[in-house]
Amino acid sequence: MALFNERINRSLERQVKLAVTGLSRSGKTVFITSLVHQLLHGLEGTHLPFFQIVSGGRLRGTKAMPQPDMHIPTFRYDYAIEQLCGDPPTWPKPTNGISEIRLAIRYFTNNPLLKLMSPVNTLYVDIIDYPGEWLLDLPLLELTYEQWSEQIARLCETEPRLSLSQAWREFLDTLDLTSEATDTTLRQASQLYTDFLHRCKEPQYGLSLLQPGRFTMPGEDLKGAPLLEFCPLLQMPEELDSDDKSLYAEMKRRYESYKEHVVKKFYKEHFTHFDRQIVLADVLRAFNTSYASFVDMRDAINMVLKSFHYGKSGFINKWFGLKIDKILFAATKADHVTPNQLPNLEHFLQNMLATSNNNAIFEGVQTETLALAAVKCTQAAYTTFQGKKISCIKGMPIDGNKPVALFPGEVPLEVPMPEEWIDGRFHFMEFKPPRLANVHGSGLPHIRLDRALEFLLGDKF
Numbered sequence: 001m002a003l004f005n006e007r008i009n010r011s012l013e014r015q016v017k018l019a020v021t022g023l024s025r026s027g028k029t030v031f032i033t034s035l036v037h038q039l040l041h042g043l044e045g046t047h048l049p050f051f052q053i054v055s056g057g058r059l060r061g062t063k064a065m066p067q068p069d070m071h072i073p074t075f076r077y078d079y080a081i082e083q084l085c086g087d088p089p090t091w092p093k094p095t096n097g098i099s100e101i102r103l104a105i106r107y108f109t110n111n112p113l114l115k116l117m118s119p120v121n122t123l124y125v126d127i128i129d130y131p132g133e134w135l136l137d138l139p140l141l142e143l144t145y146e147q148w149s150e151q152i153a154r155l156c157e158t159e160p161r162l163s164l165s166q167a168w169r170e171f172l173d174t175l176d177l178t179s180e181a182t183d184t185t186l187r188q189a190s191q192l193y194t195d196f197l198h199r200c201k202e203p204q205y206g207l208s209l210l211q212p213g214r215f216t217m218p219g220e221d222l223k224g225a226p227l228l229e230f231c232p233l234l235q236m237p238e239e240l241d242s243d244d245k246s247l248y249a250e251m252k253r254r255y256e257s258y259k260e261h262v263v264k265k266f267y268k269e270h271f272t273h274f275d276r277q278i279v280l281a282d283v284l285r286a287f288n289t290s291y292a293s294f295v296d297m298r299d300a301i302n303m304v305l306k307s308f309h310y311g312k313s314g315f316i317n318k319w320f321g322l323k324i325d326k327i328l329f330a331a332t333k334a335d336h337v338t339p340n341q342l343p344n345l346e347h348f349l350q351n352m353l354a355t356s357n358n359n360a361i362f363e364g365v366q367t368e369t370l371a372l373a374a375v376k377c378t379q380a381a382y383t384t385f386q387g388k389k390i391s392c393i394k395g396m397p398i399d400g401n402k403p404v405a406l407f408p409g410e411v412p413l414e415v416p417m418p419e420e421w422i423d424g425r426f427h428f429m430e431f432k433p434p435r436l437a438n439v440h441g442s443g444l445p446h447i448r449l450d451r452a453l454e455f456l457l458g459d460k461f
């Protein structure tokens, strides 16, 4: 019966799978939590002016429901909202895998056909949270172990990777790749390589292009699995027999099995079932860090986007087919800039995506870019500086107990030259979530979340 209902919902297009991705700390958990909160508490219609079903008074109510996919962990909205709405409010704990939540949205339909059957209808929205890092693995499918190793070796020729990879590279130098593989050596090599990736990720380096994606974001099912115990090599031995038991041959086998059992599996089991996608990017973090961090993030995001391109017209499509018809790219944490900087932030994101986001690549997919804040933690304010009125933002810094007012810097329209990324040019500070008097009386404060909802779901009602 459940399966039958599931099919009916799908055929009447009353079900939509909305996938949320982005690199770690880009704001996925907070975005989904706020989105669910907006819908659960959104009846009065004033806080989502651009989401027409709400502003037009057609929303009857929303309920969280048991999810349809039993093999995916549940998105813990209950935990996240408890933290965000606690006193004092705190940010939800970081997550590192895939999760899902189903919402049933009851609404008055405008569709004359559906109206005949029933004036009140239900749209089931399955929201899936998954790490953008997993999409960085797509290029591996087209690379041999040797080709991939060569790419990593090249990346490690320049700073900061050159210094950060030193311990791992020195260990590789001690190994005889033609000698028989042992579990201890494989484990040690992969551990040192994984440590290197984690160091790259530290805020002061802020690197994003880290492969394989599961080494830093294993997800619950793969933590500590032998499948993750390999690493690229900096030099390759000449010969390789098919029954070779050498370290080199074993590394290569594990790389191939990672591609087969992890990368392909993800595309087949999850990616191809998504209807709509939002890709979140914390563009401002790169500004705070360095030019190298920015370039790495831009390359990583563009690599993530290749999954959608290949899904529509390339090799993924040939294997599995992809349904996604709308993609929204969003610059998150837009409450870190003054309101007059929002257009610049959107423009800058468009610029970052310029190589991927064109019609030729996204055949038949509608795309849009937006700057948003899922939870607005700052207020716009004004201050005078040398007799001039300048706009600033006011909020509670993440590590303080007194509100601060600051001018965080202008978001440039074009990518600054490498020499222009000087220390202290930007102060995109992290803030605590706001304390609210009546957290369940209305949706959480946000910036442009209603526009995101209208783009992603508006046409489904």
Ligand SMILES: Nc1nc2c(ncn2[C@@H]2O[C@H](COP(=O)(O)OP(=O)(O)O)[C@@H](O)[C@H]2O)c(=O)[nH]1
Residues within 6 Å of the ligand: 022, 023, 024, 025, 026, 027, 028, 029, 030, 031, 091, 092, 093, 094, 095, 332, 333, 334, 335, 336, 372, 373, 374, 375, 376, 377, 430, 431
């Ligand atoms: N000011 C502000 N900070 C945010 C917002 N969304 C996320 N953050 C910050 O970014 C961090 C990471 O967010 P999270 O949703 O856990 O990222 P995820 O790893 O992509 O799931 C949070 O702990 C907050 O510090 C937002 O809308 N506004």
Ligand SMILES: [Mg+2]
Residues within 6 Å of the ligand: 028, 029, 030, 094, 095, 096
């Ligand atoms: Mg998360």
